[in-house]
Amino acid sequence: MSVGSGTVSFQTVRETNLGVVLRTVRELAPCSRAAVASATGLNKTTVSSLVADLMARGLVRETGRASQPRVGRPGVLLALDDSSIAAIGLEVNVDYLAVVAVDLLQRELVSRHVPFDARSAGAEACVRHIARTLGDTMADPALSGRTVVGVSVAVPALIDSPSGTVTHAPNLGWRNVPLRDRLSELLHEAGVRGVPVQVDNDANLGAVAEYRVGSFAGTADLAYLTGEIGIGAGLLAGGELLRGASGFAGEVGHLSVLPDGPECACGRRGCLETLAGIGAILREAVPDRIPDHPLSGDDVAALVEAAVERAGSGDAAAVGALERAGTWLGRGLAALINVTNPDLVVLGGYFVPMGPWLLPNCRAEAVASAFAPDAGGCRVELSSLGLSAAARGGATAMIHSLDAGLLPLPGPRDTEGPVASPAPDTA
Numbered sequence: 001m002s003v004g005s006g007t008v009s010f011q012t013v014r015e016t017n018l019g020v021v022l023r024t025v026r027e028l029a030p031c032s033r034a035a036v037a038s039a040t041g042l043n044k045t046t047v048s049s050l051v052a053d054l055m056a057r058g059l060v061r062e063t064g065r066a067s068q069p070r071v072g073r074p075g076v077l078l079a080l081d082d083s084s085i086a087a088i089g090l091e092v093n094v095d096y097l098a099v100v101a102v103d104l105l106q107r108e109l110v111s112r113h114v115p116f117d118a119r120s121a122g123a124e125a126c127v128r129h130i131a132r133t134l135g136d137t138m139a140d141p142a143l144s145g146r147t148v149v150g151v152s153v154a155v156p157a158l159i160d161s162p163s164g165t166v167t168h169a170p171n172l173g174w175r176n177v178p179l180r181d182r183l184s185e186l187l188h189e190a191g192v193r194g195v196p197v198q199v200d201n202d203a204n205l206g207a208v209a210e211y212r213v214g215s216f217a218g219t220a221d222l223a224y225l226t227g228e229i230g231i232g233a234g235l236l237a238g239g240e241l242l243r244g245a246s247g248f249a250g251e252v253g254h255l256s257v258l259p260d261g262p263e264c265a266c267g268r269r270g271c272l273e274t275l276a277g278i279g280a281i282l283r284e285a286v287p288d289r290i291p292d293h294p295l296s297g298d299d300v301a302a303l304v305e306a307a308v309e310r311a312g313s314g315d316a317a318a319v320g321a322l323e324r325a326g327t328w329l330g331r332g333l334a335a336l337i338n339v340t341n342p343d344l345v346v347l348g349g350y351f352v353p354m355g356p357w358l359l360p361n362c363r364a365e366a367v368a369s370a371f372a373p374d375a376g377g378c379r380v381e382l383s384s385l386g387l388s389a390a391a392r393g394g395a396t397a398m399i400h401s402l403d404a405g406l407l408p409l410p411g412p413r414d415t416e417g418p419v420a421s422p423a424p425d426t427a
């Protein structure tokens with residue numbers, strides 16, 4: 001699935017056919033040129049020419065011969081070349097950046113968690129930090145000699161996908177930040193040229209990651225919930241992201257669940273995230289540890305650890321806080337289940353370590369409050385992708401865009417590609 005329409009769309013028949021052959025080799029590998037021709041309906045000469053082109057670009061390689069050909073000489077087999085390109089996903093959160101780079105086979109090359117107080121830093125300093133972090137990642141030895149085909153940035157925000165602008169990120173305090181253009185500018189200044197940048201909502205990319213590489217991969221009707229200071233949902237229906245008319249579908253954190261409840265960062269009262277967001281949970285679970293300043297930076301990870309430790313040792317306040325949050329979460333999920341009827345809801349982020357105390361009440365309340373018997377069979381499970389789900393989803397989505405012809409293919413290996421491990425210089 002595409003992560004936005006801010007990408008170059010390739011028009012020529014040849015480029016479309018390169019994508020078709022690339023996808024076919026991914027599906028059938030190891031496979032012969034004849035098998036690709038048969039599967040695509042393209043003639044063998046055309047397939048041979050397209051395969052030669054993909055090999056020159058470092059996307060396909062020969063991998064030996066079929067062992068027992070029925071007729072004639074054994075055919076040379078093809079597979080994807082996992083050594084030439086990389087795609088990078090970066091996730092901005094209130095208190096950290098997560099970065100994941102993957103190869104053409106979606107295998108993880110780099111995974112980093114960078115503590116960073118994004119809320120206090122402000123938008124411009126944060127974008128500069130993102131550019132530096134991307135530069136560091138591109139300079140990582142694991143990416144040495146690889147062409148970076150695209151960068152995806154996930155933000156807990158309403159996003160205008162066509163322009164890559166962050167329209168509103170209440171928990172970061174951002175409004176109308178032209179993230180894609182500013183980041184492209186900084187990367188260009190640092191010598192990183194021609195790498196497409198896409199910007200998307202963190203929950204959407206978390207859902208993409210769960211669908212493509214998580215423990216429940218292949219579940220086409222699922223919701224992924226971010227477990228951060230804010231709560232967002234990425235919704236997949238039939239394997240496609242449900243974005244809505246103007247892109248803000250899935251803002252479950254701002255479902256009103258308690259009239260006249262606590263004040264929310266959005267300015268309203270009683271939103272789900274004021275009762276089941278990580279900040280709200282921590283204020284009840286470890287009240288003595290809450291600093292005077294707004295929760296941000298390194299606070300959150302340390303406080304989550306403390307809350308989980310206390311709950312684990314049977315501390316009544318901590319256990320009660322987590323269990324109540326589970327009930328509120330279940331109530332919010334019931335509304336989501338009533339509207340979208342998912343097979344599966346995956347709880348991500350900091351909900352994962354809190355899962356043993358959140359899940360029982362969450363599941364019970366979802367079943368009790370949803371209209372359909374047994375919540376329509378919807379399961380509620382914990383993510384296996386930890387705090388880098390959205391980054392992983394972004395990197396995954398870039399590879400998928402490459403296959404789908406929504407990203408430019410890298411140039412032939414003997415000419416200059418879009419980028420080759422630039423030195424980070426974006427300070």
Ligand SMILES: [Zn+2]
Pocket residue numbers: 253254264265266267268271
């Ligand atoms: Zn709200």
